[in-house]
Amino acid sequence: xxxxxxxxxxxxxLPWAVRAQAPAAPPPHMDxxxxxxxxxxxxxxxxTPGGFFPRIAGKPADYLYHQLLNFRDGRRNNxxxxxxLDHLSDDYLRLIAQHFAALDLPYxxxxxxxxxxxxxxxxxxxxxxxxxxxxxPACTACHGAxxxxxxxxxxxxxxxxxxxLIGQLGAWQTGLRKAxxxxxxxxxxxxxxxxxxxxxxxxxxxxxxxxDPHPAAPGTGPLPLRCGLTPPVVEGAK
Numbered sequence: 001x002x003x004x005x006x007x008x009x010x011x012x013x014l015p016w017a018v019r020a021q022a023p024a025a026p027p028p029h030m031d032x033x034x035x036x037x038x039x040x041x042x043x044x045x046x047x048t049p050g051g052f053f054p055r056i057a058g059k060p061a062d063y064l065y066h067q068l069l070n071f072r073d074g075r076r077n078n079x080x081x082x083x084x085l086d087h088l089s090d091d092y093l094r095l096i097a098q099h100f101a102a103l104d105l106p107y108x109x110x111x112x113x114x115x116x117x118x119x120x121x122x123x124x125x126x127x128x129x130x131x132x133x134x135x136x137p138a139c140t141a142c143h144g145a146x147x148x149x150x151x152x153x154x155x156x157x158x159x160x161x162x163x164x165l166i167g168q169l170g171a172w173q174t175g176l177r178k179a180x181x182x183x184x185x186x187x188x189x190x191x192x193x194x195x196x197x198x199x200x201x202x203x204x205x206x207x208x209x210x211x212d213p214h215p216a217a218p219g220t221g222p223l224p225l226r227c228g229l230t231p232p233v234v235e236g237a238k
Contacts, residue, residue: 030099036084037096045100046107047161054164057103060215062153064097066180066230075178077171107159107213113206114162115199123203126196127157134191137224139200142184147204149215153229156215157204165201173197180228187225 031044037056041047045057056064071081072088085093113120127147130138140147142154149156157165171177172189179185192200 030095034096034099037100040080044103044105046103046105051161052163052167054160055107056100057105058214059101059155060149060151060153061094061097061101062151062230063149063155064100065094066153068093068097069231070179075180077176104214107209110159110206110208111162113202115202119195119199120203120206122196123199123201126192126200127203131191136188136191139204141224142227144216146210146212146216147207148210148213151215151218154215156213158207158209159213160205162201162205165204166197169197169201180231182226182228184223184225184227 034045038045040053041056042053045055047053047055067076068085068088069090070076071078072085072093074082088096115123126136127139130136130141139157142150143157144150144154147157168177169189169192172183172186173192175186177185189197
């Protein structure tokens, strides 16, 4: 590991950030504290659409927080992220999530679509309508009609690289990525064929962001599947 990365990790993992301690207030210069994050995720967390690392700027705060928990606690398989987060407290992870969620930054235009017209049409159909015969809900049923996410914990699907989308769906299919139970994304991903995965990822990655790219307000109706969007409540926990 290079000296630069070690220094950035050290900046994120200061003694006041260990699990046993929770900072009383957001530390100063948070943008400097999270340089270890932006080393991979791009300046201010707004990664460009070409590449494997996703944009984290502007994602719902609870979603970012839960993913940090998932990386730290092994539900998402990434040695680098686990190493970076291993000694950070829940409260400090929430500060990181709130920092990136609060960044209101423009999105770059999408890259040209990959795949022929039939593949892209198949991807759009699955995103917008799902496939009831296979118990596949539409992506928009959970991620919002505009696919920009839903507060407080459902991420947007636009502005993400095609390779990243394919990789994450594949990780759910193989069990390398998990969410809090019940894991509705595993249910969805395991019903997608390799052609479906490529089609959905290709269509999503080629879509521009709408005029309002922010996550939608929480919905009032039930989701099409039971989803563990938050950590389970431990009986007797304070």
